Amino acid sequence: MMIPNPLSVLLLVPTAGLALVLLTPAAKTSLIRRITSIALLIPFLLSIWIFMAYDAALGGYQFIQKIPWVDAFGISFHLGVDGINSLMLILVGAGSFTAALVSSSIKERVKEYYALMLLMIIGTYAAFCSLDIFFFFLLHEIATIPTFLMIGIWGGARRNYAAMKITLYLTAGASLALIGLIALYHATGLGTFDLVAIQQHLTTNPLSIDAQNIIFPLVMLGFGITLTLWPFHTWAPVGYAEAPTAVSMLHAGVIKKLGAYAIIRFAIQLMPDAAHAWMPIIAGLAVVNILFCGFVALTQRDVKYILAYSSCSHMGYIFLGLAAFNIIGLNGVVFLMFSHGIMAVLAFALTGFIENQTKTRSLDDWGGLLQRMPFIGTCFIMAAFASAGVPGFGNFPAEMMILLSSWDHYRIQTVLAVLGIVITAIYMLKTIRLGFHGPLLPKLNTVIDARTAMAKLPFVILLGILMMVGFFPSLILKNISAATKTTIVSK
C-alpha cells in the first residue's frame, strides 16, 4: 500500500475542511467552527510528527513530492522539508489552530470568516513546504485577498484604511520580489524554478556579481517589506491593530515569517556574494528597526499598537542575525522566527480575549486586570517577558545567538540591539503596570477570566511551546543546524 506523502496530507486536510465549510449552510455556525478546528488540529499534530520524524543526521530535503506542472517554465509542484521549514510548519500549525479557537467571538458572517481563514492558512502551509520558487510565490500571495476582506469586514474602527494599506504594501513587496525572482530564473539559465536544482547549480556556478547586485536588492527589499524592514514598516502597526484577533495572530506570528524564510532561502542561499556585500547596510537598517520601532512603541497607549510596533522592532533582530552571515547567527534567526512567532500569536490572542470583554484596547481604560483575570493576566505577563528576552522562553536563546554572532563584525549595532532589549522591557513592563497591576478600574468589574479548559487551551499550548524551546533549545536546534549548515558558508 502506498503511504501518502505526509506533506500532501498536511495540505489536503485543511483543503478538505475548506470544501466542507463551503458546503455547510451558513446558519450552522457551530458545525462550521468544529470542522475548522479539526481541519486545523490534524495538520498541527502532523507538523509536529514531521518535525520529529525528520532525520537530522541525513540532512537535506525529506518527505519530497514532485509533480511536474508547467513544462514551459520548468515549474513543478515540489514539496519537501528540511530543518528550517519543518519548524516553520509547527509555527503555522500552532498559530492556525489557536487562531481558530479564539475566533469564537465572531458572530457575523461566520461561514465566510472561517472559509477565508482556512484559505489563508492553506496558502501559508503550502508556501512553507514548497521547494519551487514559482509556487512559493503563488501560495504566499494567496493570503492577500482573504486578509483584505477579513480586515475590512471584521476589523476595528480604522479597518478600511488598514485593509487597503496592508494589502497594497504587501503586494508592492511581493511584486518587487517577483521581478527579482523572474530575473533570477533567467540569470541561472537553467529554465527551471526548482529550488533544489538552482541551489545545486549555483553552489558550483554562482551568478556574476553584476547580476547578483541587481537581483539581490530586489528580492531582499521585496521580502523585506513583508518583514517590516524600516522604513517600509508603517503598514504593520495599523494593519495588525485594526485586524480581527485571528488575522493579527496569523499575520504577526506566521505570515510575516514567510518573508524571512524567503530571504534565507532565495536571497542569502542563492546569492551569497551580493548578500555579503549588502549586509552592512542591512545591519544598519536592522538597528534602526529595533530602536525606531521600539521608541515609537514606548509612546503608544493602544495595546495592539504596542504589540505591533514591538513585532516590527523584533524583526530588526532577525535582520541583524542575517547580516552577521554565519551559522550561529542563522540558527538564531530561525529560532527567533519560531519563538517570536509563537509569542506574537500568544500576545495578540490574549489582547483579543481582553478586548472582547473590555471593548477597548487603550491602556487608559485598562487597570488592575490581574485581579479579575489571574490566568489571562499571568499569561500576558509571561508573554511580555518572553518578548523582552527573559531566559526560560524561546526568545532568549534566539536573541543570544543573534547577538553573539553579530558581535564580531557589527559591534556598535550589537550594543544598540542590546539597548533595544531594554526598551522592549520598558514598554512591556509599562503595559503590565498600567493594564494589569494596580487598582482595578470600577468599569472593569464584570470582566471574566478564561475558566473552561477549552478557553485556556490556546494559551496553554502556546506558552507550553514557548517555554519548552526556552528551557530545552536543543530540541529544535538539532534540526535547525542540520539545515543551516548547508545554507551558507560562514564568512
Next chain:
Amino acid sequence: MFPIIDWHLITLELLITLGLASLLVIDIFAPKNMRNDIIGPFSIAALFVIFGFWLKQHDVHGTTFGGMFVMDSLGWFFKGFFLITMFFIFVIAGQFFKSVPGEKRNVFYLLLWLALLGMFFVASSADFLVLFISIEILSISLYVMTAYLKSDSHSIEAGMKYLILGALSSGFLLYGISLLYGATHSTRFEAIAAFANTHAMTPLVLFSLVLIFAAVGFKIAAVPFHMWVPDVYQGAPTPVTALLSVGSKAAGFVMLIRLFLCVFAAWHLQWGAVFAVLAAITMCYGNLVAMFQTNIKRLFGYSSIAHAGYLLMGAAAGSVLGIASMNFYLLGYLFTNLTAFLVVVLTFNVIKSDSIDDYAGLMKRSGILGVSLLIALVSLAGMPPLAGFFGKFALLMATVQKGYLWLALIAAVNIVISLYYYMRIAKTIYVDAPKHDSSIAVSLPMRLTLSIGIVTIIAIGFFQGPFFNACITAVKGMSFIQL
C-alpha cells in the same frame, strides 16, 4: 480560370454565414410573439454546433483563395477564443434585453453574428485586403451596435465617437497599406515577409508601419489611440461593451501578432523598444485614471486600456514566449471580463444603475453575483491563484528575458495601483451595507454560466500547464513565422 478553393479550410466561416442566414430566415418567418424568445437560444445552439466543428478542425492547415486566406494554429486558437466569447456575449445580450423590452433584438443578434464573421476572417487573413475588409465588417457591426439604443443619448454619442474615430483609424490603415504596397509590390503577407527578410527598412516603409500601427493601436486601445474607450465603453449597451473589451481587443491583438511580430518581424529591432515604451505609458495611464472612476463600465474601459499595456509587454518581447503569454493572458482575460460583465448586466436589471456606489453590499444581496464579481476583480488585479496572475507572470517572464527589467518594474508598480481600485470595488460589494436589503434573484442558467466562468478562471490560474501548452502550440504552428 476559376481558382481552386479549398472549401475544407473555410468550413467555420461558411457555417457562420449559414447561421447568419438562418437567423434572417427565422426572423422573417417566425410568429411575431415568439420571435424574441427563439433568437437567443437558437444563436447559442448554433454556436455549440460550430464549436463542435471547430474542435474537429484542430489539424487543418493551409491557405486558399490564392493565398489570401490562411488556416493555421494561431487562427484555430483564436477562432475557438471568439466562439467562447460569443457564447458569453449571447448570454449577456439575452439578459440585457430584459431591461429594454421595447427594443427589437433581431437586428442586434444579426450584427453579433456579423461581428463574429469579421473576427474569424481577421484571424485567418493572409492578405492586407482581406484583413481590411474583415476589420471593417467587425467595426461597422460594432458601430451600429454601439448606437443601438436610439432613445439613449449616451448610446448615440458613444456610437458617433466610435464611428468617427474608427473611420479615421481605418483611413490610416488603408493609407499605410497602400504605402506598403508601393514599397513591396504586394499585399500578400507571405510576399511582404519575404521582402522584409531581404530589404532593409526605408523611411517609406517605416511611415507605412506607423500608420498601420495607429489602426492596430486604436483597436487594442493603446495610448495614444485610446481616447474613444471610456465614452464608448460607458455609453454602449453592456453586451457591446463586453464584446469590445474582449472580442474586438483580441482581434486587434491577432492583427498585431500577425503583422508586427510575424510579417514585419525581420524589422523588429526597430520597434521592440517603442512597444516597450508604449506599454509602460499605456499601463500607467489606464491604471492611474481608473482610480478615480465611479461608473463601473467606464472603469472597465480604463482597466481595458491598462490591460492592453500589459499585453504590449509581450509584444515588446516579440519572442515565442512573448506571443504565447499574450495568448494566455487574453484567454484568462476572456473569462474574467465576460464573467464580470454578466454580473454587471444581471445587477443592472435589478438596480438600474451602473454606478459603483450602488453595488454596495452586492454579496449580501446575491451570493453568486458577489463571489463571481470578486473573483473576476481579483483575477484582473493579477492575484494568485487566478488566471490573471499567471498571465501577468508569463508576460513578465517574456519581458525580463528580453532584458526589459525597467518595464517589468513599472508593471510591478502598476499591479499595486490596479489592486487599489479593484479592491475598492471589492470592498464596496463585500464590506459595505447594501442600499436596499432585497435579495437579487439569479436564475439557474445564469448561475450555471457564472459558475462555469468562476471555475474556468480558477482552473486556468492553478492548472496552468495544459492551457499554456496550447498557447505555445498556437504560436509555434503560425504561418510566416520568423521568430
